[in-house]
Amino acid sequence: METPEPAPPKRRDASRTRQLLLDVAKKRFARDGYSATTVRDIADEAGVNVALISRYFSSKEGLFEACLSSAVSELRRDSGEIALDDVAADIARRITTSRDDESMTESMLLLLRTSGDERAEQMRRGVIQAISERLAAVCSPTAPDGLLRAQLVLATSLGIVVLRSSLRVEPLTSAGEGELTPPLTDVINALLRASS
The missing domain is CATH 1.10.10.60 (Homeodomain-like)
Structure with missing residues (x-):
């Protein structure tokens, strides 16, 4: 054998x-x-x-x-260049997707998590800065305070993710894209259109 x-x-x-x-x-x-x-x-x-x-x-x-880098790619996925009128809907879509898409939530939370390591913090700040600059370039390229306003939009978006994923605050947690888009549009318009 x-x-x-x-x-x-x-x-x-x-x-x-x-x-x-x-x-x-x-x-x-x-x-x-x-x-x-x-x-x-x-x-x-x-x-x-x-x-x-x-x-x-x-x-x-x-x-x-x-x-x-992976988190940035995840956050940029399918976004392309968007018009100011579509920013709120795009953010609402991403936020509501993140509830069901653990990877998207992790990407967003990774941008918020302090590390205690200065080099890691520099990298994290650099990514947040790059996202803010991209948003400012799309939404208010000529406004003198466009970057500040874009960072406020980013802070609002990340805050919504934290309240939905970590704290599970209602009715925010269960709100769908259609429910989030109108009030988020109001907030974003107040922040970005005023600077145009």
Whole structure:
């Protein structure tokens, strides 16, 4: 009787492993913060060797930066360039989607979570600044206080996400896109149109 040949060793799918580490890290950083999250925790939850974090991201800081980049991509997904009249509806759509889409919620919460690490904080502030500048460029490109107004819109949006996902305040938590759009339009118009 012939002995069966051993199965060839499984080849690691580098792209899939990298994405798995990114997904686990984003969830951990959003939930626990930068300082409380260890690379060992991330690797263990992903079921991979901790050395792969260094291989794919260089360091914990590199992984956090990749998570922030992923969060920005998630937040920009399908947005393109939008007109001022569509900003409120777009934000309402994203906010209501985030309730059902854990990844979107994690992306938004990642932007809010303080880390205790100055380099991580600089990265986080840079991302928030870039989003604000993009919003200001779309909504009030010539207004002298356009960036401030865009940051107020961003702060309002992130505050709604926190109240819906973390605190579960009603009726905000159960409000759908159609219910959120009209009052959010009023707020955004008050902030952005006044500067035009």
